[in-house]
Structure formats: structure tokens, C-alpha cells
Amino acid sequence: MQGALSTRPVLETRGLGAGYGAISVIRSLDLSVEPGTVLGILGPNGSGKTTLMLTLAGLLRHQGGEVLLDGEALPSGRASVTNRAGVVLVPDDRALFTGLTVRQNIDIARRKGGMSWDEVGDMFPALADRANQRAGSLSGGEQQMLAVARGLVQQPKVLLIDEMSMGLAPVIVEGLLPVVRRIADEAGVVVVLVEQHVQLALEVADQALVLVHGDAVLRGAAADLAADPSALEAAYLGDSPKSPPAAGPPADAAPSESRTSP
Numbered sequence: 001m002q003g004a005l006s007t008r009p010v011l012e013t014r015g016l017g018a019g020y021g022a023i024s025v026i027r028s029l030d031l032s033v034e035p036g037t038v039l040g041i042l043g044p045n046g047s048g049k050t051t052l053m054l055t056l057a058g059l060l061r062h063q064g065g066e067v068l069l070d071g072e073a074l075p076s077g078r079a080s081v082t083n084r085a086g087v088v089l090v091p092d093d094r095a096l097f098t099g100l101t102v103r104q105n106i107d108i109a110r111r112k113g114g115m116s117w118d119e120v121g122d123m124f125p126a127l128a129d130r131a132n133q134r135a136g137s138l139s140g141g142e143q144q145m146l147a148v149a150r151g152l153v154q155q156p157k158v159l160l161i162d163e164m165s166m167g168l169a170p171v172i173v174e175g176l177l178p179v180v181r182r183i184a185d186e187a188g189v190v191v192v193l194v195e196q197h198v199q200l201a202l203e204v205a206d207q208a209l210v211l212v213h214g215d216a217v218l219r220g221a222a223a224d225l226a227a228d229p230s231a232l233e234a235a236y237l238g239d240s241p242k243s244p245p246a247a248g249p250p251a252d253a254a255p256s257e258s259r260t261s262p
């Protein structure tokens with residue numbers, strides 16, 4: 001995968017299995033992601049994207065295989081150890097302290113060596129302007145910025161962003177995604193981005209994979225995937241050698257024309 005800073009992967013999974021108790025969702029997933037790479041995780045509803053993120057974050061135990069950070073295996077199902085090692089999740093519900101101000105949300109999360117308030121303000125001017133506003137009174141887009149900023153001040157090596165666009169209009173998402181690119185380019189952070197707006201995700205990502213029923217049915221350079229919407233659509237519909245043809249996802253789960261066409 002592309003990586004401006006080094007060719008040594010920061011994040012790897014080897015034969016990773018994930019799920020819930022007796023339920024297997026992800027089967028034997030291999031990933032290798034280099035510094036400064038944005039990896040887009042795509043796929044229809046229920047395909048295992050959030051399950052993967054929770055497992056990478058240590059919130060779910062592995063069902064098999066391993067997750068490695070800088071070549072060292074992370075313990076299975078140990079969220080605080082994983083977080084301290086540098087894998088930081090921005091959850092889809094954003095999990096902000098809504099009664100606290102923007103600045104307080106940042107200050108609580110900051111780790112030694114993490115981004116300063118001025119650096120946060122440089123990356124998110126809208127947050128700097130609202131330092132003393134309660135997080136609960138921010139707009140959805142501003143709350144998402146705050147959730148990402150709170151992740152950044154934890155000095156992540158890997159930032160897992162689950163559904164940045166949840167509840168947001170595409171135009172707002174379009175404004176947020178360049179920040180994701182900056183995070184990867186300027187800080188060398190690996191960003192793993194789950195995103196329903198396929199085309200927007202492919203514009204910002206270096207690499208992408210499509211999960212369907214827990215299998216990576218299509219993966220490659222984001223630009224290549226964006227250039228071949230029919231392959232992408234076929235992958236969503238389960239029409240792939242690695243995934244037997246299935247009834248297909250619900251109609252609203254398949255990428256719409258506006259999402260897949262370049």
C-alpha cells in the first residue's frame with residue numbers, strides 16, 4: 001500500500017476472524033497498511049465493517065488470527081491496552097461529553113505529546129471558534145470534527161473512523177474528508193475509514209476494500225476502484241469469485257449511481 005514515510009506496515013491483520021460469541025462475521029482477513037495511508041472500508045449494511053473496527057480497537061475479542069501494530073501482536077479484546085498502544089477509535093455515535101465544552105472534550109482526551117489546542121484549531125477552525133460552546137449544542141458536522149479531533153489529541157498511530165457521515169449531508173462529509181487526508185499526510189497516521197458514501201471515500205482513500213458477508217471481495221488502489229464502478233457494484237451484489245452469489249444486500253445498501261460513478 002502507498003505510504004510516504006516508510007514501507008513498513010503500521011497496522012496488520014493476519015487471518016483475522018471476528019464476530020460475536022458463536023456468530024462469525026469476519027473470516028480470515030489479511031491487511032497490511034503503511035504509515036500515511038487512508039484505507040477505506042466499504043460494503044453494504046451488515047457486511048461486518050463496524051465489527052472489524054471494534055475488533056481492531058480491542059473492543060471485541062478476535063475469533064482467530066491476530067492484529068499487529070508496528071509488528072507487535074496486540075492482545076485480543078483489550079481496548080485500553082490497544083488504545084494506549086496507539087489504535088484510537090472514533091465511534092459512529094461520536095461518544096462526546098455533550099455537557100462539556102469543545103475545549104474540555106479535547107483537554108480530557110489529550111495525551112502527552114498529542115496535538116496541542118492550537119494545532120487542533122489550525123486543523124479545525126470551526127472548533128477554535130467554538131472553544132467554549134457545549135459539545136451537545138454543536139451541529140452534526142461540528143460534532144464529527146470534535147470526535148475526530150479528540151481522536152487526534154490521543155496521538156494515534158492508527159485512527160479508526162467509523163461512519164464519519166452518520167446523519168450528515170454529503171456536502172458536510174465532503175468538507176470533512178480533506179481533513180482525513182491531512183491527518184494521514186501530515187502526521188503519517190494510518191486512517192481506517194468506514195464510509196457509506198463510496199465515491200467520497202474513494203476520493204480521499206489510498207486503498208480500499210469491499211466487505212460483503214464478512215469477506216473482502218474486492219480490494220485495491222482507491223483510484224482503480226473508483227475508475228471501475230461496475231466492478232464495485234458487482235462486488236456489492238456478491239458477484240465475486242471470493243463470495244458466492246447471494247440474494248444481495250437490501251436495495252438501499254448497494255451504492256447508488258451517484259455514489260459509485262466517478
Ligand SMILES: Nc1ncnc2c1ncn2[C@@H]1O[C@H](COP(=O)(O)OP(=O)(O)OP(=O)(O)O)[C@@H](O)[C@H]1O
Nearest residue numbers: 020023025043044045046047048049050051052196
Ligand atoms: N452484538 C451483536 N451480536 C450479534 N450479532 C451482531 C452484533 N452486532 C452486529 N451483529 C451482526 O454482525 C453482522 C455485521 O454487523 P456490522 O455492524 O459489523 O455491519 P456493518 O457493515 O457495520 O453494517 P452497517 O453498514 O449497517 O453499519 C450483522 O449481521 C449484524 O447483525
